[in-house]
Amino acid sequence: MATHYLDFEKPIADLEAKIDELSALSETTGGFETEIAGLRKKAAQLRKKTYAGLDPWMKTQVARHPQRPHFVDYVAGLFTDWNELHGDRQFGDDQAILGGLARFRGRPVVIMGHEKGHDTTTRLTHNFGMARPEGYRKAVRLMDMAEQFGLPVLTFIDTAGAYPGLGAEERGQAEAIARSTERCLTLGVPSIATITGEGGSGGAIAIAAASRVIMLEHSIYSVISPEGAAGILWRDGARGKDAAMAMKITGPDLMQLKIVDRLIEEPVGGAHADRQAAIANVGDALADELKRFDGMTPQQIRKDRADRFYAIGALGG
Numbered sequence: 001m002a003t004h005y006l007d008f009e010k011p012i013a014d015l016e017a018k019i020d021e022l023s024a025l026s027e028t029t030g031g032f033e034t035e036i037a038g039l040r041k042k043a044a045q046l047r048k049k050t051y052a053g054l055d056p057w058m059k060t061q062v063a064r065h066p067q068r069p070h071f072v073d074y075v076a077g078l079f080t081d082w083n084e085l086h087g088d089r090q091f092g093d094d095q096a097i098l099g100g101l102a103r104f105r106g107r108p109v110v111i112m113g114h115e116k117g118h119d120t121t122t123r124l125t126h127n128f129g130m131a132r133p134e135g136y137r138k139a140v141r142l143m144d145m146a147e148q149f150g151l152p153v154l155t156f157i158d159t160a161g162a163y164p165g166l167g168a169e170e171r172g173q174a175e176a177i178a179r180s181t182e183r184c185l186t187l188g189v190p191s192i193a194t195i196t197g198e199g200g201s202g203g204a205i206a207i208a209a210a211s212r213v214i215m216l217e218h219s220i221y222s223v224i225s226p227e228g229a230a231g232i233l234w235r236d237g238a239r240g241k242d243a244a245m246a247m248k249i250t251g252p253d254l255m256q257l258k259i260v261d262r263l264i265e266e267p268v269g270g271a272h273a274d275r276q277a278a279i280a281n282v283g284d285a286l287a288d289e290l291k292r293f294d295g296m297t298p299q300q301i302r303k304d305r306a307d308r309f310y311a312i313g314a315l316g317g
Helices: 005-030 035-054 056-063 071-078 121-125 133-149 165-171 173-186 201-205 226-234 237-246 250-254 275-291 296-311
Strands: 080-084 099-106 107-114 153-157 193-202 212-216 220-222 262-264
Touching: 005 035, 005 056, 035 173, 056 237, 071 080, 071 099, 071 107, 071 153, 071 275, 071 296, 080 107, 099 133, 099 275, 107 133, 107 262, 133 153, 153 201, 173 201, 193 201, 193 275, 201 296, 212 275, 226 237, 250 262, 262 275
Parallel strands: 107 153, 153 193, 193 212, 193 220, 212 262
Antiparallel strands: 080 099, 099 107
8 A cells, every 4th residue: 555645744755755766776776775774764753753743733634544543453453253243223234333242362342443444445335434323323232232241342433423414314313322422321341442543523422431531642532523613613614724723632632631541652653654553552551441440340330430521621629
């Protein structure tokens, strides 16, 4: 897959294009090893410096990067004995939210997450990660099963928001989101939500109202997309950058507001730069977070989750 560069990565792209050019020339004529090594070192330093100073709009672009790991990648990299379960038992099988049973480091769990797809065909199949009501009703069905069998629930969030189409609204989109959010909040088993890319609006919180909410370093989590907020505030969606800078949608701000409990470090250059390392970091964080629930009763788990949400927005003193 060809490397996809973001707008702010143009200087890095220019350096790596020069490296590729010299490498190709070196294969035919020899030489240039010293120049290539110097350029690679310079590109690595520039990437490190760039990613150390990302602003909220840059992080929004990184969170949407098409080569960022998706749910199916986390399933392949972290879980064994994966058995996907289909359908909501009412209407159909939404493909924007996938879920089922698996083992995480030997422990049986229920997992689910948004899947955006990686090319035109799969993006259409998964509706770009924007779930319809049957997706959230499938999530409720899976959570019911998790509680019945005492299994932890691990969710992976990466969506611009729930699908706003006519059919989805006719089938009760808002009610389905509300029911899914309610089920998250009433679970008597541990639940951990990981924001892996975009965490957009009710479409995200419907499977993210968890005991613990963790997120990758360059992900975002917001009540509305920056472009949507700009459209409301200034009647100009092109001012998405201005909205992103004001909305407090990145990890450090969300940690301070107690909306997110933990940030997961990404490789230099973002999760898409080293997908396996990013997936491994998520796995280590999930294993660590699960430990805190060892020995807790369902009542204690519910109280712990309630206390977490009551703390959001609480004034000190």
